[in-house]
Amino acid sequence: MFGMVVPATANWKKIGIMGGTFDPIHYGHLHIAECSRHRFGLEKVIFVPAGNPVHKSRKSITSSARRMEMTALAIRSNPNFDMSEVEVRRSGPTYTVDTLEELHREGIGDQIFFITGADAILEILTWKNVVRVFELCEFIAITRPGYSFKEMDRVLTKLTKPQRDRIHFNETGGILISSTDIRRRVLCGEPIKYLVPPEVEGYINENGLYFPEGEEFE
Ligand code: NAP
Secondary structure, three states: OOOOOOOOOOOEEEEEEEEEOOOOOOHHHHHHHHHHHHHHOOOEEEEEEOOOEOOOOOOOOEOHHHHHHHHHHHHOOOOOEEEOOHHHHOOOOEOHHHHHHHHHHOOOEEEEEEEEEHHHHHOHHHOOOHHHHHHHOEEEEEEOOOOOOHHHHHHHOOOOHHHHHOEEEEEOHHHHOOHHHHHHHHHHOOOOEOOEOHHHHHHHHHHOOOOOOOOOEO
16 A cells, blocks of 8 residues: 655765655645745755654554555655654654764665644754754645744854755645644544645545544554
């Protein structure tokens, strides 16, 4: 089912790593990946569903197997998108530095751009081995229209100038769709059509995801 495992021999010049929980993946994520690919001249965008996110307060996260399956379904029609199982293969908490080290060892690309929500970047100072993280990648931090940089500025001043220069902010409307809202909609019986690809909608329905009695958590 997980069609894609990034070939060990792959070596792209500029590669995007799309990191997120993807619970579930939605059109916002896909649009963001495509816009980032276009704007930064990335040869590929590899989706890396988070395995066991250390930072999550929400106890009930859908199993990594299900999140991987939804991601695989969502990206399969786009030859510029791939998926890596690197995080879900790893047991224990998932740290981005370990993911980047592994992809770096595999020689995945010369210049790695880690694409994620600006909110995740707000917590960057708490990430494991943040110095090494900045050595291994640059960030594409996705903001919503009207995003307030007040809190972000406080974080940025604590980084070195070379680190700050490695964060590229990118505003896109895609992030107006949110996984939280999709889970809420499913729970309330509201439509999610046109917010997620039809294959993902079908998968959620068939497997009874996001209903208290139907969910399958880690
Ligand atoms: P999240 O809390 O699920 O998401 C934070 C915000 O960013 C949400 O609004 C989310 O929207 C959005 N978002 C998530 N992934 C995105 C993406 N690829 N592009 C644009 N927006 C995105 O974030 P997360 O999944 O926990 O963390 C993001 C990444 O940072 C993951 O790969 C995670 O492993 C990594 N991280 C690492 C550490 C560490 O190493 N210690 C700590 C924290 C995070 P949706 O809810 O709609 O997705």
